[in-house]
Structures are given as structure tokens and as C-alpha cells.
Amino acid sequence: MTRSAGRLADMTGLTPLADITASRDLPAAYARLRRQYGQVAPVLLEKGRQREINGWLLLGHREILDVVQDERRFARDPNHWRDYAQGLVDPDSGLGPMMFPRDNAYFADGDTHRRLRAPLDEGLRELDQHAMQRRIRAICTELTRGFVGRGHADLIAEYASYIPMLTVAGTMFGIDLDHGRRLRDGLLALFGSGTDSQDGYRDVQQILGEVLHARKAAPAGDLTTAFLHHPNLRNDTEVMQEMLLMISAGYETTAIWIARTLLLMLGDPRFSGNIRGGTLGVNEALDEVLRLDPPMTHMPARFPLADCQIDGRRIERGDALILGLAAAGFDPRIHTGDWWQEIDNRSHLGFSAGSHTCPAKIPARLITRVAVETALHELPGVTLADPQAPVPLIPSPWTRHPAHLHVVFPAADRLRTAAVPPGPPATAVP
Ligand code: HEM
Incomplete structure (x- = not known):
């Protein structure tokens, strides 16, 4: 027909x-x-x-x-x-x-795709899940300390938007906080539609160049070192492209998955009941988001x-x-x-399928689960500030990125050391 x-x-x-x-x-x-x-x-x-x-x-x-x-x-x-x-x-x-x-695995087909994809799959397989989990938990706890004493927060601007950069760049690639912050600014400039896009690209290249230089001098058990030694990657430019792709592909997707799962856990009685001794838990919420409101x-x-x-x-x-x-x-x-x-x-x-299916399903789930669990644990009694208000979205054909997620909780008298200053939410940047 x-x-x-x-x-x-x-x-x-x-x-x-x-x-x-x-x-x-x-x-x-x-x-x-x-x-x-x-x-x-x-x-x-x-x-x-x-x-x-x-x-x-x-x-x-x-x-x-x-x-x-x-294909x-x-x-x-x-x-x-x-x-x-x-x-x-x-x-x-x-x-x-x-x-x-662009010249990366995301936009490639056939043999070129297979050549550029193999380092991603192999590098991710080798990551130490337990060490990652500990580091992600520490990062998330540190972020909550920036606002736990205040009694209210925007869990997008102050929490979910930082976690992908800090965990993917920091935990997977071993990029320190200072380089991570500069990288985030450079990426936002590069992929925004503003006039500073070229400057952003120069900054990103310089920052990643410094990271590569440091890893060549002192190899570590991270993806940067794995990419530098992978026979499929022919030069530093290809290594940098792989790093950029991973950091940018995981950026907005993970932030949205965290935000949407928190929204379910806090706003839907089937899940919020669980926080207070009820029915469904974080794992079920993670799956429901992937099926009914996936990050992409x-x-x-x-x-x-x-x-x-x-x-x-x-x-x-x-x-x-x-x-x-x-x-x-x-x-x-x-x-x-x-x-x-x-x-x-x-x-x-939610992760698509076929040869381009997301290579980072396991680490992405780990990051998101730990981020959601840590927020619920570190902010006892947390609820949505206005449960009836519709969730405002950042306009896009591709994603339903909540613009903010205002929550309230009994202010705790804990250590108040902000890990990173609040800033704008991430944008999709492969
Ligand atoms: C740690 C975080 C993440 C990293 C490092 C990451 C990395 C990547 C990379 C490198 C690709 C391109 C693969 C290729 O073209 O061969 C990709 C594709 C993709 N990722 Fe992820 N990702 C992350 C998180 C997520 C999350 C949370 C989601 C959504 C649940 C997601 C959904 C997708 C989708 C839909 C594609 C496109 C597949 C296609 O074109 O068919 N990713 N990801």
C-alpha cells in the first residue's frame, strides 16, 4: 500500500x-x-x-x-x-x-565508523565500575553541600547540569576540575550559535592538548590514556575528537535523565511513596523515563x-x-x-539501537542512579517546590530538557562548600 x-x-x-x-x-x-x-x-x-x-x-x-x-x-x-x-x-x-x-564516530558509516567506534567500546569496558561509583558519589555529595544548608535549590542549575561534565570528563578522562570548568565554557561557546564559536573551539583544543600532554608524561587508568594508546586512532587530533564526542554526547542526555528521574521520584505518588516507605524505586524510575520520556x-x-x-x-x-x-x-x-x-x-x-547505539549505557546508568540516590539521601525530606506547576522546557526539536527543578527541604546545618558555582544548564553538543 x-x-x-x-x-x-x-x-x-x-x-x-x-x-x-x-x-x-x-x-x-x-x-x-x-x-x-x-x-x-x-x-x-x-x-x-x-x-x-x-x-x-x-x-x-x-x-x-x-x-x-x-546501515x-x-x-x-x-x-x-x-x-x-x-x-x-x-x-x-x-x-x-x-x-x-563532523569528523567523528557519531557521523561516520561503515569501516570508518567501526574504526572510530572500537576505542569507545573497548575503553568503556575497561573502566573500573566500583572506583567510578565511589567518585561519582563523592562529586554528587560535594555538589549538594553547596545548597543543603539553604533549604531550597534548583536541581537543574545547581546539580544535574554539572554532573555529566564532572563525571565524564573528570572520572572517565581524568580531567581535573579547573580544566573541566574551562572545557565546559569552551564547549558552550563552540556549540552555541554565537560569534564566540571559533574562540570556543580554540579553547577546547588548547585544554584537551594540555590534558593529552599531561597523560603522555604520566599515563593513568583512564580513557585519555586508553585512547592515546589505541592503534585505531592515528594522531592527537583523532584522540581529541573521540574525547570531545564522548564528553558532548553524554552531556545533555545524562543531565536530562537525572532531572526526569528526580521529577518522577519526587512528583509521582507511585515513586515518591517509595522514598517514604512505598512502592517503586529508583531503578524502576530510570527505566520508566527511558521508555516514556527518554533524554533524546x-x-x-x-x-x-x-x-x-x-x-x-x-x-x-x-x-x-x-x-x-x-x-x-x-x-x-x-x-x-x-x-x-x-x-x-x-x-x-532510549539509547537507540544498531551500530550507533549509545556505547555508554552502563556508565550513564551508573552516573544517573548514583546522582538520583545521592540527592534523595543528602536532602532528606526533599519535595518539589510547586508540585502542581508544569515543568518549563528549554525549546528544542530533540530534547525535553527541564529549564529548572525547584525543590525545598529542611535546611541542614552541614558543611557548606560549593564544589562549583551555579551556572546555565548544558546543551546538546555532539
Ligand atoms: C556517560 C554518558 C554518555 C556518554 C559518554 C555517551 C556517549 C555516546 C556516544 C559516543 C555516542 C555515539 C556513538 C556512535 O555514533 O557510534 C552516543 C550515541 C547515543 N547516545 Fe549516548 N552517551 C551517554 C549518555 C547517554 C544517555 C543518558 C542517553 C539517553 C538515555 C544516550 C543516548 C544516546 C543516543 C540516543 C545515541 C544515538 C544513537 C544513534 O544515533 O542511533 N546517551 N552516546
């Missing part, structure tokens, strides 16, 4: 992807799209100065798997994106950071290498296919919609 012969490029007036992402009722938004279009819905990615840039949003669990598991037919490299190759996407487009090609709501992108059909819809070579990772969690063909039956169901696509 062919649902429609309509070409993506000719469609106008489509729903902006960012509006779907920001929907207050995600399942209802996806159900509407499914009724109208089936498992593949055309959406507006960006208005653009030259013309509207459209993409297909894959809504079905099966359809997403079929695409991500078939011979669906490329990751954005040079295969027709609109980009034809120069139709504005050079300063907001889609750039997530959709323009919509993941860019795959590009068909030839015209094809998905769920009966004609897709042209070079169209952008966006992975509806959150939509898959509401696919009525595999999920019941009854949360009692879905407890322990890990058939989510």
Missing part, C-alpha cells in the same frame, strides 16, 4: 518538530500523528531563510529498528542529506550542531541511500529520517499502556 505519493520537499505547513517535542501530552500528540499518517509522519524541522526544511518522523518501534539496523540502506553521514548537500539549509541553522557532518526524545537522523518505502509511504533518497525514540515507547503494537504491566519492561529505544 502506498499511503501517499507526496514528496517531502513539496509539503508545506507541516507541524514543527519542536512543537511535538514540547507537547504537554506526548502520547496524545503521537496518537494524532499516527491516525493522520501511520508510522511515518512528515514534520517541519526548520523554517529556514531559503525554504522550509522538512523531515520524516519515525513513530513505530519496528520501523525505527528496521532503519537503524540496516547499507540508511546512512548516518549527513553528507547524504539532500537538503544539506544542495546548500538549502542555512549555514547558521539551529539544526547544525546535531545535523551537520527525537534523534537525528538517517538518510536513505535509495528511494524506499516505510509503512507504505514513499521515502526518497536523501530525505531526513528522524528517530522518534519517545514515540516508540507508546507504540500500541508492543506496549499495553497499563503501567503495572510495563514495570521492568526494558524494550525502550
